[in-house]
Amino acid sequence: MVSHSTGAQAPQFDFVDTNGVSGRLSDYAGKKHVVLVLMRGLW
Amino acid sequence: MRQDYAKFVDRNAEIIAISPDSAEKLRDHWNKQQIPYPGIPDPDKQILDELGQEFKLLKFGRMPGVIIVDSQGAIRHSHYGNNAGDIPETDMLLALIDKLES
Numbered sequence: 692m693v694s695h696s697t698g699a700q701a702p703q704f705d706f707v708d709t710n711g712v713s714g715r716l717s718d719y720a721g722k723k724h725v726v727l728v729l730m731r732g733l734w
Numbered sequence: 735m736r737q738d739y740a741k742f743v744d745r746n747a748e749i750i751a752i753s754p755d756s757a758e759k760l761r762d763h764w765n766k767q768q769i770p771y772p773g774i775p776d777p778d779k780q781i782l783d784e785l786g787q788e789f790k791l792l793k794f795g796r797m798p799g800v801i802i803v804d805s806q807g808a809i810r811h812s813h814y815g816n817n818a819g820d821i822p823e824t825d826m827l828l829a830l831i832d833k834l835e836s
Contacts, residue, residue, distance in 0.1 A: 701803040704781050706752075708772040709761040716750075720807035723748045724834055726827055729782055729799035730753040733763055 701725075738824045739770045745831045746805065752776050752785070800827065804834045 707713045719725045742749055749771040753760050757775040764773045776782050785801060802811040811830055 699809050700807050701801070701809050702784055704784060706750075706774040706776075706781065707757075708774050709757065709764045710772075712772070714772075716803070717807065719748060719803070720805065722805060723746050724805050724831055725803040726742065726747055726749045726831070727785065727801040727803065728749060728751040729785060729801070730751055730755075732754045733759060 701727075738828070741824070741828055742771075742831070745828065745835055747831050748772075750774060752781050754779055754782060802827070802830055802834070810834060 701716055703715055703717045705713065705715045716725065716727075739749065750773075751769075751771065752774045754777060755763075755775055756777045760773050760775040763769075774781065786799070800811070800813055801809060804810050
């Protein structure tokens, strides 16, 4: 576990989710915390 | 994780999963599992590589990784999952978010 106290800004990336909805990580800034789960892939 | 999703919502947190699977495969899984949070297919590994390199996180192909970004857009935690399952321990993530909220 690495804790980041300096609070470097997360890289901003665009995405399209499984519902075809596009967004960017910055959409959540000022609103919500985000838990990014980096999956290693399904079966 | 799915059952505990409400606990994340209560803490003003969103979960976003990023996967190297194709859009079709991921959508199929999301629908079958009724996963309530967004899943992002990243078969070219553009986002995964960017995040993995940024945090030197992923021995890619082995463990899942988690990055917690607070509501200011700042990174607060990063780590590997403790097992080869999809998602790391929910309680631990909730505890970390509680610290952000306090």
